[in-house]
Amino acid sequence: MSIHDLSLKQMAQALRSKQFSSHELTEHYLRRIEKLDPKLNSFVTVTADRALAQADAADALIRKGKIGPLTGIPIVQKDIFCTEGVRTACGSRMLESFVSPYDAHVVSRLHTDSGAVMLGKSNMDEFAMGSSNETSWYGPVKNPWDLQRVPGGSSGGSAAAVAAGLAPAATGTDTGGSIRQPAAITNLTGVKPTYGRVSRYGMIAFASSLDQGGVLARSAEDAAIVLQAMSGFDPRDSTSVDREVEDYSGQLNRSIKGMRIGLPREYFSDGLGDAVRESVMNAADELVRQGAELVDVSLPNAPLSVPTYYVVAPAEASSNLARYDGVRYGHRAQGARTLDELYTRSRGEGFGPEVQRRIMVGTYVLSHGYYDAYYLKAQKVRKLIYEDFRKAFQKCDLLLGPTTTEPAFKLGAKTDDPVSMYLNDIYTIAANLAGLPALSLPCGFVDVSADPDDTSKGRAMSAGESLGEGALPVGMQLIGKFFDEARLFGVAHQYQQVMKWHERMPRGFE
Amino acid sequence: MPAAGHGRELFVEKLRWKLEMSLDIDQVRQVARLARLEVRDEDIGHYASQLNQIMDMVDQLSAAETGDALPMAHPLSMVQRLRPDRVTEENQREKFQANSPVVEQGLFQVPKVIE
Numbered sequence: 105m106s107i108h109d110l111s112l113k114q115m116a117q118a119l120r121s122k123q124f125s126s127h128e129l130t131e132h133y134l135r136r137i138e139k140l141d142p143k144l145n146s147f148v149t150v151t152a153d154r155a156l157a158q159a160d161a162a163d164a165l166i167r168k169g170k171i172g173p174l175t176g177i178p179i180v181q182k183d184i185f186c187t188e189g190v191r192t193a194c195g196s197r198m199l200e201s202f203v204s205p206y207d208a209h210v211v212s213r214l215h216t217d218s219g220a221v222m223l224g225k226s227n228m229d230e231f232a233m234g235s236s237n238e239t240s241w242y243g244p245v246k247n248p249w250d251l252q253r254v255p256g257g258s259s260g261g262s263a264a265a266v267a268a269g270l271a272p273a274a275t276g277t278d279t280g281g282s283i284r285q286p287a288a289i290t291n292l293t294g295v296k297p298t299y300g301r302v303s304r305y306g307m308i309a310f311a312s313s314l315d316q317g318g319v320l321a322r323s324a325e326d327a328a329i330v331l332q333a334m335s336g337f338d339p340r341d342s343t344s345v346d347r348e349v350e351d352y353s354g355q356l357n358r359s360i361k362g363m364r365i366g367l368p369r370e371y372f373s374d375g376l377g378d379a380v381r382e383s384v385m386n387a388a389d390e391l392v393r394q395g396a397e398l399v400d401v402s403l404p405n406a407p408l409s410v411p412t413y414y415v416v417a418p419a420e421a422s423s424n425l426a427r428y429d430g431v432r433y434g435h436r437a438q439g440a441r442t443l444d445e446l447y448t449r450s451r452g453e454g455f456g457p458e459v460q461r462r463i464m465v466g467t468y469v470l471s472h473g474y475y476d477a478y479y480l481k482a483q484k485v486r487k488l489i490y491e492d493f494r495k496a497f498q499k500c501d502l503l504l505g506p507t508t509t510e511p512a513f514k515l516g517a518k519t520d521d522p523v524s525m526y527l528n529d530i531y532t533i534a535a536n537l538a539g540l541p542a543l544s545l546p547c548g549f550v551d552v553s554a555d556p557d558d559t560s561k562g563r564a565m566s567a568g569e570s571l572g573e574g575a576l577p578v579g580m581q582l583i584g585k586f587f588d589e590a591r592l593f594g595v596a597h598q599y600q601q602v603m604k605w606h607e608r609m610p611r612g613f614e
Numbered sequence: 615m616p617a618a619g620h621g622r623e624l625f626v627e628k629l630r631w632k633l634e635m636s637l638d639i640d641q642v643r644q645v646a647r648l649a650r651l652e653v654r655d656e657d658i659g660h661y662a663s664q665l666n667q668i669m670d671m672v673d674q675l676s677a678a679e680t681g682d683a684l685p686m687a688h689p690l691s692m693v694q695r696l697r698p699d700r701v702t703e704e705n706q707r708e709k710f711q712a713n714s715p716v717v718e719q720g721l722f723q724v725p726k727v728i729e
Contacts, residue, residue: 201713202713203712203713205706205709205710205712205713299689299690300689300690300692313687313688313689339695339697342694342695343688343690343692345690345692405678408674408675408678410671411671411672411673411674411675412675414668414671414672415672415675422649426650429650430715431714431715431722431724432710432711432713432714432722433713433714433715434713434715435715436715436716440725441725442725442727443724443725443727444650445725446724446725447650448647448650448651448652449652451649451650451651451652452651452652452653452654453652455651457661460646460651460653460661461661461664461665461668463649463651464642464645464646464649464651464661464665465665465668465669465672466649467645467648467649468637468641468645468665468669469672471645471648477676478672478675480685481675481676481678481680482672482675483685483686483687484678484680484683484684484685484686485675485678485680485683486685486686487680487683487684487685487686488678488680488683490686490689491683521667522664522667522668523667523668523670523671526668526671537689538689539688539689539690540689
C-alpha cells in the first residue's frame with residue numbers, strides 16, 4: 105500500500121504518530137504530479153514552494169500537538185477559487201494574467217484555518233461552462249481511466265487529479281453537475297452541498313443562484329472531512345446561510361435501516377444506458393440488503409430541467425460576465441481606438457466560443473420582447489421542479505438515481521454539438537435549480553471494450569471482475585432534503601463499507 | 615470589407631436563416647453587439663446555427679403548463695441581510711490596480727471617450 109492509497113483519516117493518524125511528516129507527504133504528491141500529470145493536464149498551476157512552506161508550518165503545529173483533521177494534508181484547489189498571490193485563471197484566456205489580491209472564503213477556511221497544504225490549481229472548463237473540460241483555454245484534461253476520454257467537467261482537473269492519486273482531495277464547484285458528473289466518470293465521491301452552505305466569496309461567479317462549492321474525494325468519509333472544514337456562515341456572501349454545520353464525520357456510522365429511498369421514475373426512463381441502469385439498480389439492492397426501503401416517486405417536471413437551466417444559467421452568466429471589460433483586470437485587446445472597441449475586442453479575444461455562446465443566449469433571453477417567453481417562463485418551471493422535489497420528499501428521506509446516462513465519452517466526440525453536450529447534465533441539473541444537496545458515488549464499472557465508440561452497448565461488470573482495458577467507472581447520485589448532507593454522507597459511507605468500487609485505481613496510476 | 619464572393623455567400627446564408635431559423639443572422643449580430651462581443655463575420659453563421667439548436671431545445675418550455683406558479687429566482691426563501699453602515703474595508707487601491715492592464719497615476723487608462 106502506498107501513501108496515496110491512504111484515507112484522509114489514516115493520513116492524519118500517520119502525521120500525528122510521526123510515521124511521516126507533512127513535508128514528506130507533500131513531496132510525495134509533488135513528485136507524482138511531476139511524473140504523471142503530463143499525461144493528464146489536470147493542473148494549470150503547481151505551487152510547489154508554497155506547498156512545502158505550508159507543509160513545514162503544519163509540521164511545526166503537529167510537533168506542538170496542534171493537529172486537526174486536515175493539518176498538513178495536501179489538496180488541490182479548482183482554479184475558480186481566488187488564491188492571493190497565485191494566478192487564478194478560471195480556465196480562461198480572459199484571466200491568464202490575473203493574480204488574485206485576496207483569498208476565497210473556501211481557501212482561507214481550508215488553508216489558513218484548517219492547515220491544509222495547497223498543491224496547486226486544477227484545470228477546468230472556461231468559467232465552469234462545460235461538461236468535458238474541453239472548453240479550457242489551457243487545454244483539455246484526460247481521464248486517467250482512459251486517456252482518450254474526457255474526465256467530465258467543469259471540475260475535470262480536480263477529478264482527474266484525485267482519481268489518479270495526484271492529490272488526496274480537491275475542491276470543485278457545481279452549477280449544473282460540475283462536481284457530480286466528473287466524479288461519476290472518474291470513480292470518485294463528489295458532493296454539492298445545499299445552496300448557501302459554502303460561501304461563494306472569492307469563487308468566480310457563473311450563475312449566482314445555482315453555483316455552489318463542494319468537494320471531490322476518494323470516499324464519502326474523506327469528502328465529509330473536507331466539506332466540514334469548508335462549510336459555514338460567511339457574512340461576505342449575501343446568500344450564505346447562518347445555520348450550524350452538522351457533524352458530518354460523526355454521523356457516518358448511522359444505520360440506514362428503515363430509511364426510505366425514493367427512485368424517481370423519470371431518472372430511469374429512456375435515455376439511460378442499460379449498463380448504468382443495471383449498476384445503479386444493483387446498488388439499490390445492496391442498500392435494501394442493509395435495511396433501506398425503496399419507494400417509487402415521480403418528478404414529472406424533471407425532463408424540463410435542461411431547457412430551464414439553459415435559460416436561467418446563461419441569463420445569470422451574461423450579467424455576471426459583463427464585468428470583464430478589459431479595463432480593471434483581465435485580457436485587454438491591443439490597439440483599440442474607442443472605448444466600445446476596447447470592450448468588444450477584449451471580450452471577443454478573451455472569451456472562448458462556449459462562453460460567448462452562453463453570453464449570447466443569456467443576452468437574447470433577457471432582451472426586450474423575449475424576457476417573458478423565456479426567462480419568466482423558465483423561472484416558473486423552476487418552481488414546478490422545486491415543488492416536485494417537495495412532494496417526493498413527503499414519501500421518502502432521500503432520492504437515488506444515476507449521475508450520468510453513460511460512462512466517459514471520447515475527447516472531441518461532442519465538442520461541435522452543444523445540445524448533446526448539455527444533455528450530459530440531465531440528471532444533475534434539477535438539484536441545482538431546487539438548491540438541494542446531492543452526492544455522486546461510484547457504483548460500478550462498465551466494460552465498453554466490445555464497442556469503445558458506443559458506450560451504450562457496454563456491459564455492467566460484477567464486483568469481483570478484474571478491470572481490463574475498456575473498463576470505465578459509473579456513479580450513482582443521492583439527492584437529499586435541504587441541509588441533509590449528513591444523511592447523504594452516511595448512506596454513501598455505509599454502501600462503501602460493503603462495496604469497494606471506490607478503492608479501485610486506474611492502471612498506470614497505482 | 616468582405617470580397618464580393620464572400621458577400622454573396624453571406625447573403626444566401628442570411629436568406630436561409632430567415633426562412634428556417636428562429637434567430638437569424640442579423641439578430642445574432644445584434645445580440646453579440648448588445649453583449650459587447652466582437653464576432654468575426656466568418657463565425658456568425660456557425661454561432662447562429664448553434665444558438666438555434668440551443669433555442670430549439672429551450673423551446674420545450676413553451677409547452678409546459680405553468681398555471682399560476684410563482685417565478686422562482688432563487689432556491690432559498692430568505693430576506694436580504696442588512697449590515698450596519700460602517701466602513702469595514704481599508705483602501706487597497708494599488709493592490710487592486712496591480713491587475714489592471716494600464717494604470718497611470720492611480721487611474722485606469724482607456725481610449726479617449728470625448729473628442
